[in-house]
Amino acid sequence: MSDKTVNLPLRAKGKRATFYKDPAVDQLFAIVTMLTQELSVAFDRIETVERMLDKSGVISRADIEAYKPGEQEEGERTQRRDEYIGRVFNILHQEAASLRDS
Amino acid sequence: MSNIRNVGEMVEPNHDEYNRQRFVSILRKKVLMDFAGDMKTIYQKKVEPNFEKKHGRKPKDGREVRKAMLHEPVFEGWSSLRYNAQLMTWWSVQPAIERDLSDLIQAAKDARAANPAGGSLELNPDVDVPREITELDVHLMPGCFHTEYTDDDVAQGAVYHYGTTVFSGGLPHRRITKGGVASSIANYLKLAHPEFKPKRILDMGCTAGANTTPYKEVYPEAEVHGIDVGAPLLRFGHARAEAEGAALHFRQANATDTGYPDNHFDFITSSFFFHEVSVPDTKKIFKECLRILKPGGLMLHMELPPSALTDPYYNFYLDWDAFYNNEPHYEKFRGLDFPEALAECGFEKDKQLMVRIPNFASTPPDEFKAVATGGDTMRRDHGNGAVWFTFGSWK
Numbered sequence: 001m002s003d004k005t006v007n008l009p010l011r012a013k014g015k016r017a018t019f020y021k022d023p024a025v026d027q028l029f030a031i032v033t034m035l036t037q038e039l040s041v042a043f044d045r046i047e048t049v050e051r052m053l054d055k056s057g058v059i060s061r062a063d064i065e066a067y068k069p070g071e072q073e074e075g076e077r078t079q080r081r082d083e084y085i086g087r088v089f090n091i092l093h094q095e096a097a098s099l100r101d102s
Numbered sequence: 103m104s105n106i107r108n109v110g111e112m113v114e115p116n117h118d119e120y121n122r123q124r125f126v127s128i129l130r131k132k133v134l135m136d137f138a139g140d141m142k143t144i145y146q147k148k149v150e151p152n153f154e155k156k157h158g159r160k161p162k163d164g165r166e167v168r169k170a171m172l173h174e175p176v177f178e179g180w181s182s183l184r185y186n187a188q189l190m191t192w193w194s195v196q197p198a199i200e201r202d203l204s205d206l207i208q209a210a211k212d213a214r215a216a217n218p219a220g221g222s223l224e225l226n227p228d229v230d231v232p233r234e235i236t237e238l239d240v241h242l243m244p245g246c247f248h249t250e251y252t253d254d255d256v257a258q259g260a261v262y263h264y265g266t267t268v269f270s271g272g273l274p275h276r277r278i279t280k281g282g283v284a285s286s287i288a289n290y291l292k293l294a295h296p297e298f299k300p301k302r303i304l305d306m307g308c309t310a311g312a313n314t315t316p317y318k319e320v321y322p323e324a325e326v327h328g329i330d331v332g333a334p335l336l337r338f339g340h341a342r343a344e345a346e347g348a349a350l351h352f353r354q355a356n357a358t359d360t361g362y363p364d365n366h367f368d369f370i371t372s373s374f375f376f377h378e379v380s381v382p383d384t385k386k387i388f389k390e391c392l393r394i395l396k397p398g399g400l401m402l403h404m405e406l407p408p409s410a411l412t413d414p415y416y417n418f419y420l421d422w423d424a425f426y427n428n429e430p431h432y433e434k435f436r437g438l439d440f441p442e443a444l445a446e447c448g449f450e451k452d453k454q455l456m457v458r459i460p461n462f463a464s465t466p467p468d469e470f471k472a473v474a475t476g477g478d479t480m481r482r483d484h485g486n487g488a489v490w491f492t493f494g495s496w497k
Contacts, residue, residue: 006203006251008196008261012239013246017185017426019178029182037125037190044121 107209108345115198131272164417195264210341220349223340247332259338283373284313286462288320293474300368307375311339329355358386388447402494449495
């Protein structure tokens with residue numbers, strides 16, 4: 001019967017195309033494209049939340065736009081951004097780190 | 103209209119799923135319009151001049167352009183984006199379809215039981231599904247046109263129907279309606295050949311029927327049939343048509359051997375069909391069309407234009423799909439000499455026609471009418487569907 005759960009396949013039958021000499025670049029490209037999509041979706045969700053808060057009168061979008069963090073808060077954000085960039089680009093740092101450790 | 107649920111409108115993506123779909127639509131628009139323009143600029147300003155310096159002439163065909171472009175960073179990047187956007191198109195609709203599948207199947211069964219519009223659905227599990235479909239997921243759509251995962255399955259019909267909406271959802275001329283090819287051909291015929299009133303129409307390779315429906319709208323008196331090898335597409339197409347009040351007759355059959363009687367149809371058509379078919383099968387289908395077409399009837403298929411009618415760069419651009427979109431016959435089909443191939447299959451050359459039909463919904467009515475009554479359209483952008491290339495013959 002039709003009530004069993006169906007998992008639709010993600011892979012398309014046939015050889016996966018590559019465009020770069022190193023297929024790792026193709027994989028990376030796929031990952032970056034998916035990440036770009038997820039970031040776009042995250043923006044959409046934030047915008048939805050902002051608009052709903054605005055509509056319900058809790059916070060106005062204009063207030064969000066005009067918001068300026070104080071000095072301490074800016075410091076905390078700077079720290080978070082710094083760590084974030086370090087995590088994302090960790091690969092660039094790894095070789096040097098391993099040489100330093102050895 | 104009936105009160106059965108419309109499988110074509112039932113699936114509700116959640117917030118993030120919807121926005122993933124919107125992202126893919128817009129990404130595809132960027133790739134096909136904006137970045138494709140960048141790639142062409144790089145070709146014209148750099149790649150072609152370099153080729154000319156080296157060879158003392160311009161590239162003679164799409165293959166030569168392709169060779170010159172293959173390792174250009176813009177081609178690698180553009181292709182990667184296009185390829186990923188293609189896969190992401192289907193992925194973006196799958197989760198909501200998985201979730202709603204049993205409801206979709208039930209709605210399709212309800213439509214079949216009530217059959218309010220009076221169409222029909224005839225399935226044949228023994229139909230000969232060609233190898234290029236069973237071995238390769240065409241358009242990179244996982245599961246292709248034919249795979250069935252459960253009883254009375256409509257999943258692939260839904261993936262195709264909702265996926266193609268995402269696929270063309272960012273393109274300005276395609277936003278208006280589904281079935282753009284058929285509504286353009288049907289409205290063209292009505293203006294160009296007002297005396298031609300087909301009583302029985304066949305759409306070959308009709309998939310989920312998006313390009314079958316408009317013929318019933320333009321020729322409401324006609325009996326409109328659609329054939330395809332994919333059962334889930336046909337079930338879905340029939341259910342959608344019934345819910346929308348369109349009496350369409352869907353049948354699972356291979357176009358090479360339809361099983362219809364001789365001299366049966368007044369009009370035979372297809373859209374984006376032949377480039378998925380091998381050249382030997384294409385010729386078999388032409389012969390089958392000749393057999394089942396009534397004398398005085400018309401066969402007019404929409405396709406990508408033959409490479410003889412487009413320039414080398416455009417051939418390189420269009421043939422991308424042959425290499426990367428699991429459409430292995432695409433380039434060979436476009437390489438055919440269309441008038442010769444039709445003649446070889448019995449269609450007399452003086453009865454053949456090749457017409458560029460502007461997309462009906464996005465073309466100013468005066469321009470559309472001028473083309474239908476003998477003018478040529480200056481529109482050439484087949485890849486993005488601003489104009490549809492059609493070819494065929496009277497019998």
